[in-house]
Amino acid sequence: MPSLAHYMTQYDHEHESGWNKFLHGVGIPMIFVGIILLLFTKWILGAGIFLGGWVLLFLGHRIEGNRPAFFQGPIYLLVGPIWVAKEAWMFLTGTHRRPTSEGTPQSDAMK
Known part of the structure; x- marks a missing residue:
């Protein structure tokens, strides 16, 4: 089974657009909040957010x-x-990606 690093690299490759990253940064937390609301409160609100x-x-x-x-x-x-979560952490801490010699993005924190 491939490692988490493999999956993260693949996911990075498919999420390069700034707008796509932004929409995922909002959408994925909305899905989680929606699930919680569906399970524990008014289901119609949870379904809408989900x-x-x-x-x-x-x-x-x-x-x-x-x-x-x-x-x-x-x-x-x-x-x-x-x-x-990784993207949010990199944004909040100011770590930026820069290409490695192989041309794949790597954060400053990973060096």
Whole structure:
């Protein structure tokens, strides 16, 4: 089974557009909040937020011009939230990506 690093690299490759990253940064947390609201409070509000999050993800992929990663396998349903957390951390801490000698993005924190 491939490593988490493999999945994260693949996910990075399919989420290069700034708009797609932004829409995922909003949409994935919306999906999680929607699930919590569906389970523990008014289901109609939870359903709306849940579906709204998915709409944002699909809109991001339409902008990017590719299919959502989870079509490649359900593991990407877990990789997505980890990727968003990593992107948020990099944004909040000011670590920026720069190409390595192989041409793949790598954060300053990984060096």
